[in-house]
Amino acid sequence: MxxxxxxxxxxxxxxxxxxxxxxxxxxxxxxxxxxxxxxxxxxxxxxxxxxxxxxxxxxxxxxxxxxxxxxxxxxxxxxxxxxxxxxxxxxxxxxxxxxxxxxxxxxxxxxxxxxxxxxYSSINADELSLFVGLPVNDAVKAAVAEGWEADAQTRFLIPKRKVPPPCHAPPSEHQLAVLTDYVSFLEN
Structure with missing residues (x-):
């Protein structure tokens, strides 16, 4: 559709x-x-x-x-x-x-x-078919097209993991300064 x-x-x-x-x-x-x-x-x-x-x-x-x-x-x-x-x-x-x-x-x-x-770290092709509303073969083809790995013997698919964007933690000195300012503000 x-x-x-x-x-x-x-x-x-x-x-x-x-x-x-x-x-x-x-x-x-x-x-x-x-x-x-x-x-x-x-x-x-x-x-x-x-x-x-x-x-x-x-x-x-x-x-x-x-x-x-x-x-x-x-x-x-x-x-x-x-x-x-x-x-x-x-x-x-x-x-x-x-x-x-x-x-x-x-x-x-x-x-x-x-x-x-x-x-899921892996999912059966039949279960994936139910989740995505496609016949089993079409669901497997669509998953493989998305970069998933398919095992024909076990009929399991391993989803392609998306890499999360890197988390940039502020330097610890900056965190300490912000916390100090916050506590000072609350004490006033």
Missing amino acids: AVEVKMNFEKLQTDLENQELEAPGGVASFQVYGQLLGLYLLHNDTCNAKFLWKRIPQTIKSANPELASIWIIGQKMWQRDYPGVYETVKKEWSEPIKPVMMALFEAARKRAFELVALA
Whole structure:
């Protein structure tokens, strides 16, 4: 599921937030709520998605089942149910929502690869497949393309470790001077 249309999602999100704020009577359209909810999920902002869901009027929620489907994705993201996220995102979406959901699908997969790389020293290909929402062979190919090592006999993959940026600790004299200044300030 590749993103066919390149969109400026940050600008779209800002525009939609403004539309919601400026909506007559404080109630925006289904399209505004649906796209905004999807964009919050795309940016992994489940807190704002949850608050948006709570402030959408019940009449709009019940009249548009697609909103409930988007929120189900949010719930699955909150619960870290990655297979559930992929399964729900794969459904058919209306035209205004479709590009956001396609981008969400790819972003969720990318985040899953990053989380696995951080959390595992090695992972079974079947488990990786569930995490990233791909068939086993495609998950292995994608991991290898990311620089992971694959063992065909054991079907285990070893994630490529990202090297953290070097931490530049301030000189100990500087730390001591800052601490002295702080304590002196507190004593005054």
